[in-house]
Amino acid sequence: MTDEQTGWTAWFDGAANPNPGSRGIGGLxxxxxxxxxxxxxxxGSGTSNEAEYAALIAVLDAACEAGIQELTVYGDSQLVIKQVNGEWLINSKSLVPMCQTVLALMADxxxxxxxxxxxxxxxxxxxxSKKAIGGDAEGPVDRKIWTTPTEIGKAYRLSGIAMGKRMDSAKLRAGGKPTQLAIDTHCALVVANHFGHDVFWHRTNLPAALKAAQLLWG
Known part of the structure; x- marks a missing residue:
């Protein structure tokens, strides 16, 4: 295990505005x-998950170039970290070679x-990461893509309450708030406002996630 008194510590993050859109990576x-x-x-352009992977690759590449022998890396992307650590399968083909690059760098x-x-x-x-693309990575919310569970549920003849129960069962929501899983899989978008945060749900990603969990049909 890395001794943080003698080893290095790193953090990584990736952003996309919108998602997919212009990407920035950040590392320290x-x-x-x-x-x-x-x-x-x-x-350049792509998804936020690809940006997260690219940020991790950049951090590990910098560590290899600096000859670092001991390193603890922190990131807030549950998807990337669990995939790299072998806990989650990789469903996106574009992420497979990026994960392979991460593992190769880690081996060095x-x-x-x-x-x-x-x-x-x-x-x-x-x-x-946000500085690289000029500010707030969330940007304006495209209401053609992001909306409420009630609005999404209409296509399946479900109320907002019924959609919410399915979201809870799929672990995409807890206590009325999106989980980290919902954010990492781009089912949910949390945007700061003057009073706290607004939450939006993806019109296609949310139903797809519920269908994959066998909680939605049609």
Whole structure:
């Protein structure tokens, strides 16, 4: 296990505006003697999951270039971290080679650990990823894509309450709020406002996730 007194610590994050859209990656590596390596770069168009993978690859690549032997990497993408650690299958073909690149880079670092942290604890990497694409990664909400469970449920003759129960069963929502799984799979979008946050749900991704969980038909 990495000793954070002698090893390095890193954080990564990726952003897309909209999703898919213009992508930015952010990374930060800190060494035991005060060393600091920052990564902030625009990487063209694609999805936020691809951006998350690209950010992790950039961090690991920087670690290899710097000859780092011990490294703990933190990120807020449950999807990327669980896929890299072999806990989740990779359903998107575009992510397979990216995961393979991550594993190859990890093999070049003698002692490396990748761990999940909540988004609130990943502020510096988040800011670097958003800086790369010019500010807030969420951007304006396209209401043709993002809406309410009630509106989505109409196509399936379900009320908002009935949709909500299915979302809870699929672990996409808990306590009336989207879970990290819902955010990572792009079923939910959380946007800050002057009073807190607004939550929007994806018109196609949410039904697809519920169908995959055998909780929605049609």
């Amino acid at each position: 590596l800190k060494g035991p003697r005060g060393e600091r390596i920052e990564i902030s770069s625009a990487i 670092i003698p002692n490396v650990i990748i761990r999940w942290i909540p988004r609130a604890e990943n502020g510096e990497a988040d800011a670097l």
